[in-house]
Amino acid sequence: MAMYLLEQGITPLVIEKETFPRYHIGESMTGEAGNLLRALGLEDLLVRNAHPRKQGVNVVARNGNSWWVPVMKRNDEHQLEPAQTWQVRRSDFDRDMMAETIRRGAKWISGRAMQVRRSGDGTVTGAQVKCDDGSTVEVESEVLVDASGQFTWLAHQGVTSAKNPGRYDKQIAIFSQVRNTIRGEGWDGKDRSKHPDNTYIFYADQYHWAWFIPLDDDVVSVGVVSPSSYFSSKGESREEFLRRELAELNPDMTRRLKDLTLIEEARAIPNYSYHITEFTGKGWMCIGDTHRFIDPIFSFGLYVSMKEAQFAAPAIKRYLAGEGRDLPNPFIDHMRRMEGAIDHLQDLIDGFWGASTSFAYLVNNPRTREQLIDLFAGRIYDVTPESHPAILELRALAEKARNSGVLWGEDRRGSGFLAASA
Template sequence: MNSFKSYDVVIIGSGPAGSLCGIECRKKGLSVLCIEKDEFPRFHIGESLTGNAGQIIRDLGLAEEMDAAGFPDKPGVNVIGSLSKNEFFIPILAPTWQVRRSDFDNMLKRKALEHGVEYQQGLVKDVIKHEGKIVGAIYKADDMEHQVRSKVLVDASGQNTFLSRKGIAGKREIEFFSQQIASFAHYKGVERDLPPFSTNTTILYSKQYHWSWIIPISPDTDSLGIVIPKDLYYKECKNPDDAIAWGMENISPEIRRRFQNAERIGDSQSMADFSYRIEPFVGDGWLCIGDAHRFLDPIFSYGVSFAMKEGIRAADAIKQAIDGNDWKTPFYAYRDWSNGGQQIAADLIRYFWIYPIFFGYQMQNPDLRDEVIRLLGGCCFDCEGWKAPTIFRNAIEEYDRKQMAG
């Protein structure tokens, strides 16, 4: 095993959460090493960005590069219910984009390198402890094991949930939206709406937890996802192709119409058990950000936005912990901030699935419309005193009480 280097911060994973955390830590004068197991660019799902994510991208100075990459503007989200009924439109209040994650994540990685984040391609195998505190990591690169020491180890490993698997963070607990399987692929030649609506995200649903996304990710390519309950998948489908075909036939005639002349590009894939939470996700010398500790139903595209926001907020906590030699106060504040915003998003999604028609009505309610649009844009961490989150929470609690009472 080679001799080790030391950094203020070592980050596992260089997706949006890891890159933003690294950038913000470097802005605060901290030394940062990011260890990434995959060679970039690499495929990743999660291609529609909220307005909050768009603002973060502009703050990074990447707007021109996003446009030059051919990422379509995202004017809004069109939600179409069963048999093309119960339709409503969610405008995007801040300019944002639809992206090919392979290119987008690589763009963020390059920006992190510009800020002085060091990178190492390798696979993190274990953590290093000293008197119960996490003080570094062991990773494998070039067929050799290496040690690296850290003042703070950040898990940005996404759904690999590295620190949870190692027993440092809590166990992965399945949440409400877990009993679904998402199957997805890219297509050329999809029929789109006329401009300026041609690059909207389109969500189509037939009944609870049976839904589809259509996301334009380049001038000529769209991402299609089919999400169905796990028991239905295993009863009707043998593979992702079967699930996509089932969705085209059974979720909405709009899918069949739009894809009748489309050609699939590359392989289809599936993802199961994607809704989970991990507690605790902070501790002495370590914390988790983004999907490394929680992921919700992807229907409203919160993943990238929340990952980047948590990366930024975590950097503040890390700087405070290192400067003050006290991890509990800043890390617990980060934990509570994260849990609060994530729960508001979870309540909004559950309310939609329990009361989809009423959700559409709330979109038209002049007292709530602006709040709901902003929540769907990613403002779930910045909504103290708003009416809508309380309405959603109260409705869900009443629903759960009735379910328990039989």
Template sequence: MTVADYKENIVSNLPKSTQILVVGGGPAGTTAATLLAREGFDVTLFEREVFPRYHIGESLLPSSLKVLDLLGVRDKIDAYGFQYKPGGHYHWGDEHWDLNFSDLSGNVTHSYQVRRDEFDKLLLDHAKSQGVKVFEGTEVANLSFENERPKSATWSQTNDKSQTGEIFFDFLIDATGRYGLMANRYLKNREYHEVFQNVAIWGYWKNADRLDNGREGAIIIESLKDGWLWGIPLHDGTISVGLVVHKTIYKEKRSKSLKEIYLEGIAESLDLKRLLEPGELASEVRSEQDYSYVADYFAGQGYFMIGDAACFLDPLLSTGVHLATFSGLLSAASLASVLRKHITEEEAISFFERTYKQAYLRLMAMVSAFYENSKKESYFWQAQQLTKTRQSDKDKEKLHQMFLNVVSGMEDMSDAEENSEELFLELSERLRENWSLRHKQTANDLDKTEQEKLLTSNQFVSRLNGLFSLSKESAVEGLYIVTTPQLGLAKVN
């Protein structure tokens, strides 16, 4: 078959209509598409690139495992041989802290460190095997609307703009990442956070040492005077090492080359510098200005925005794939219930919007607390402005309950936003408490009361690592996700 025949075959097989059009084939798009196809719905997915394609963001949170199980792809992930991630090693400010996933609640012992080009292709191929009609090298040029509801998409082949057509759909799932098809092209509702305007610079090293004591797959996070570093060991023997600095620091150093800025950052470190000493840089040095952002709203009549298409958070806690797969699950469950007429579209939109924003707010507060521990004056007092909040004199008991509600995703997000300054203080206090107890545990110096306190503290850290519950207790506006006998939303009553 010639290239021309191949292109013609793709175009001729493209449907004229579909129940659900998913635009974007990353983890968010493939999660939503696969789950909906497994429920028997007609799903078409357009991906602009032809996989595999390069993408940064290799470290997964434990919450991803639950979604991978729901997708039916967990065995394929295990068989592929990705690096097991037992937890993390943190050298933040004056603190050293090892987080072991086996210590956390939820029967989780590990997650994965992955090469995203390989991981994303595996998920996309799995989507095809589950009945999703996937078309790579196909991009959406324009959307057509009926009132404010998207109804059709004009598409073209990425490498041949003359090959074009139109597809009609009942619902659109926008998983276009930073490109932001709906947010940037039509809604114009994306706002960038002033505080977290960071620049990431990274490369891949070979022949480097790894952590010992059975923690060779753990992510390493190390703070510096003017930023922080990540170290992510991968299954091919390389380690991804990245430097993150605020854009103001980056601009001050622009007289130097990208590689010089990168190597100077590594030279300031302790843990990563030691591990990289026997190794060598085995790739070009790349950079991205992944400024954190959030759309004013994530869904509307006929569409859902998931993953990075809706919001992006500072990469400090490796939350990208978690938010992608979690929002993919939320959109699939919401839409499945609408199509079955179990709930109204308005109910589904409200549930999706509030639940996804709660997850985002919780993680944003966590990131803010970390930065506050490192640079109190430059990050903490600015971070509280991200949610456009005001100070409050509410008592400690109500503050504590509010805090628990935010991290468990149970209550109205606006209740939490009224106390952002206290929330960040409480997060910092709880993190320091956990670190202190872990130090004493390592030295076998915990009394019985402190042992019980560590157990409670570990449960708190579990929530902040993205472990979520599909239960009535996590209901939002009286709705919660169910996976049996069908994926969808159930009402508490």
């Protein structure tokens, strides 16, 4: 966000409570995320730091059936061309992004945003910040961007609309890192699906899956996602659960993980799925995880956060120049545009969990394959279903699953597993 504001000639003040480097989950990027970083002039940095070069994702069912989506970009003639993106260890990547942000001219406070400040008509005017040195400062803002991720700071401050549970909020993710894995089997420099830096998604049953994301030549990030009730029913520690699941969940994954020694603490994130529908207003907006997160399965998080920042910066510039100052919500167009795009991701993910066999058919069907490749890359903004047969097919798939009770309901607070009762 700060880099995009600087590109617009706006000097931002960043408030960050953590000291970098620090651990963070969210390591695999979509193709368009890679393009955003290139356009920001960060490719040399990523190459210098030898982040793995992801060529695509292999999705493998328990019975061994699999499908492959390569990273492809659209060239000037709108043809698909092979491309690559990156997998990043977030402690390194975020540290480098922060350093680069400051190098480019952003101002910086090391501290935690505490109380939001508002004027009589509700306009957000700033924040009280508790600095790392113990002092408290009042920061005045013309526009305050909440980029606090899953902390959803402005939602907790009562500024946004309600934070409702998303469809996947009864899930839990448990993750760590391992070494000594089988990667790049059969890689001959040509068949990109076999490249050693690719992501693997292994799944067992509905809502029960695992990721395999290379972080360097040796270390692989591994995580298991399942209904929280399944985790609780096992009565195991996080580490016991993760190690047993990695050994059992999917035979191809078991084969690839030769050594189940965890080289990182086994961490957990439950209830990561939520949706805030009103996330902009006078003097404020939310970007990225701070207003909506569906599910990590196809690695859209980092991309959506960065892309929303790219769209937000010119909107903020126009607001600072006086546009929309009299409107109750000057950023409403931006908000609707962002929501429309994430709705496509909701259909994609719901379509997969609602009908994984039909979904695989769409991925491999020549009629829809190229557009599915576009969606997986992140080309989800300003595409209308009418011009996009794959979105129409996905929407139909997702709606059928939603209406037939195959999927959990939208608002499931306390309602348990609707799927189980279907």
